[in-house]
Amino acid sequence: MKLPILLIFSLLTLHARAQSSLSGVINLNGETEPAYGAAVYIIELKTGTTTDTLGRFAITNIPSGKYTVRVSYVSTASITERNVLINGNTTRNFTLQSDANALNEVVVTGTMKEVSKLDSPVPVDIITSKFIYKNPVASIFEGLSYVNGIRPQLNCNVCSTGDIHINGLEGPYTMVLIDGMPMVSGLSTVYGLSGIPNSLIDRVEIVKGPASTLYGSEAVGGLINIITKNPSRAPLFAADVFSTSWLDYNVDLSVKFSAGEKATSFLGVNYFNYQNPIDNNRDGFTDLTLQNRFSVFNKWSFTRKNNKQANIAARYYYEDRWGGQMNWNKSYRGGDQVYGESIYTSRFELLGSYELPVAEKLTLQYSVSSHNQNSVYGTVPFLADQKIAFAQLLWDKEIGKHSLLFGSPFRFTFYNDNTPATRQENGRDTPDKTYLPGIFVQDEITMGTHKLLLGARYDYNSRHGHIFTPRLAYKAKLNQTDVVRLNIGRGFRIVNLFTEDHAALTGSRQVIVREALKPEQSWNVNLNFVKKIVTGNSFVGFDASVFYTHFTNRILPDYDTNPNQIIYDNLNGYAVSKGVSLNLDFNFPFPLKIIAGGTYMENFQKENGIRFRPVLTEKITGIWSFSYDFHNAGVSVDYTGNLYGPMRLPVLSTDDPRSAVSPVWSLQNIQLTKKFRNGMEVYGGIKNLLNFVPPANSIARSNDPFDKNVKFDQQGEVIATPDNPYRLTFDPSYVYAPNQGIRGFLGFRYTIR
Missing domain, CATH: 2.40.170.20 (TonB-dependent receptor, beta-barrel domain)
Structure with a gap:
């Protein structure tokens, strides 16, 4: 009689362990919209899921215990938390920080106003210092060569002067700003861009296409705003x-x-x-x-x-x-x-x-x-x-x-x-x-x-x-x-x-x-x-x-x-x-x-x-x-x-x-x-x-x-x-x-x- 009772008890225990779950909401720091499509992954179990349009996630059938949970989202810094106790219906919320090329970062270049990148009516590309660190360069001039549609062009085999092409348009059609100010233009477009220290750069915002309505002459092919x-x-x-x-x-x-x-x-x-x-x-x-x-x-x-x-x-x-x-x-x-x-x-x-x-x-x-x-x-x-x-x-x-x-x-x-x-x-x-x-x-x-x-x-x-x-x-x-x-x-x-x-x-x-x-x-x-x-x-x-x-x-x-x-x-x-x-x-x-x-x-x-x-x-x-x-x-x-x-x-x-x-x-x-x-x-x-x-x-x-x-x-x-x-x-x-x-x-x- 004792054997069936022990067997039933063991099965109930295993079933209870299998019914534990982890759920919650993934948010983006400083943003009102949730992180739709963020990945939540339990490393030890090699299982995971993605968040819905409200940033919600749920992983079921988890044996109770402590696990390592990784949360990641495109263009944000991943979060890894160890020894997360999952026992029963466990709720855990996470907040992600912006990283290189973040989809929801605040931008100012397209409209001269601070606005979420997704809310901006003008498409803006973002490069942060973390993106530049993926291939360290001596100047932002070189770093822009790894942005789609941007090509730093060398104009001389001897002295290495250069300019920046946006969507195939020559350098004179590109306006370069520092903190929204037209600092690098005319003569200095050729010679001055390479001297901007990477240590001072928070991010670089790029608008492809004319921006002359806000920024005037030279912003014909687009502009690069070094913030x-x-x-x-x-x-x-x-x-x-x-x-x-x-x-x-x-x-x-x-x-x-x-x-x-x-x-x-x-x-x-x-x-x-x-x-x-x-x-x-x-x-x-x-x-x-x-x-x-x-x-x-x-x-x-x-x-x-x-x-x-x-x-x-x-x-x-x-x-x-x-x-x-x-x-x-x-x-x-x-x-x-x-x-x-x-x-x-x-x-x-x-x-x-x-x-x-x-x-x-x-x-x-x-x-x-x-x-x-x-x-x-x-x-x-x-x-x-x-x-x-x-x-x-x-x-x-x-x-x-x-x-x-x-x-x-x-x-x-x-x-x-x-x-x-x-x-x-x-x-x-x-x-x-x-x-x-x-x-x-x-x-x-x-x-x-x-x-x-x-x-x-x-x-x-x-x-x-x-x-x-x-x-x-x-x-x-x-x-x-x-x-x-x-x-x-x-x-x-x-x-x-x-x-x-x-x-x-x-x-x-x-x-x-x-x-x-x-x-x-x-x-x-x-x-x-x-x-x-x-x-x-x-x-x-x-x-x-x-x-x-x-x-x-x-x-x-x-x-x-x-x-x-x-x-x-x-x-x-x-x-x-x-x-x-x-x-x-x-x-x-x-x-x-x-x-x-x-x-x-x-x-x-x-x-x-x-x-x-x-x-x-x-x-x-x-x-x-x-x-x-x-x-x-x-x-x-x-x-x-x-x-x-x-x-x-x-x-x-x-x-x-x-x-x-x-x-x-x-x-x-x-x-x-x-x-x-x-x-x-x-x-x-x-x-x-x-x-x-x-x-x-x-x-x-x-x-x-x-x-x-x-x-x-x-x-x-x-x-x-x-x-x-x-x-x-x-x-x-x-x-x-x-x-x-x-x-x-x-x-x-x-x-x-």
């Missing part, structure tokens, strides 16, 4: 130091301190040094530009009544950079014995914002920058001075369903150099002074799950007169998982040739300006669709866009008509940039996260009935990031990569032996990071795993950089000779990829909160 850290939330101390096997060194240091109870300051310092000339492709020229760069950034924030904002920041940047023949030194600067391109850059910036002490939300934003350039390209000097003063008053007003924003910007630009850009016909030097006052209004109307944004801006340019840019954006939240956005806008850009095109300064080509250049104008349409997909215990974030931009008065350099000239004039026709892009975020119950994206583009110009493709404009881009965490060991692995091409290249003639089209090429990297409990991280890995480098003959006639042995006929055409059978002249503008091959890197980070 610096808030001193009150910055770590007490942070250090990030790394080096590569090429013997380049990068140091990022930051410290936070207070001055009384109402003022907090953040100081960031960056130092980059590379003094190890390498010529692996044996063309006689440095593969990587030698650099000595220093940048210091200081930001203050102040505590005021009623949470009124006030902050001010300053940055100083200095760079000494050169590239050229391997035996070049500064004694050859400007001479014709040994070729070198040497650039001294000195830059100062002051920016800030102050919310006025009145009942209405009125904010004054201001910035001042001074950029001095002393460059020599072979025997051609380029001396330039640019100063920009900017101020605008913003009035943020809520009236019922209307969120209104009024702005009155004013921008003054002083520019002077030693080129024909600022030289009159009589030879007198005349600095260019441009005044650009304006006014804009934006109305964001909320209608339940729909939002409509209407905007318009009027500017008066002292050189080009009246400019009007309207804008429309519409967002529909179809359900808990699907969002559609439509953006239509007009863009305009005032062109400064010599501040934007390095090829005009190399001395290898004559610059021809055929007419008085008119401002470029464009219309852009962008349709964006975002969807969250839950499949079993995994989650996929889907973000797709279709874009179309139509240009009139477009100005692009003509390299083809005469190989010894660069010819500029307004396009007698039109230009189009169109394509599709797709971003995917994968989240699994185990600690693997995947971010992948691709963009296909068709860019062309049509003039006099002839359609052709601009040079250095890629057809496809792709990016990916695979991250896996070994929680118990405190080790993470990151595999990142990008893919570009093909693009038309600026060959010198039909006889040029170099390919007229680039291959599809890829840069891939792998990194291991070990985290310690004291705030220390040690990381290392390999960059450019495939060891991809462009052809060794990328620099035409690198053996004769001053064209001393080139023969010309009476029309200025190159004559074929035994020494020059392909009729080439020296030209370093044939460049589409970095010359740095495979290399190892090692570094460490230390943070005190």
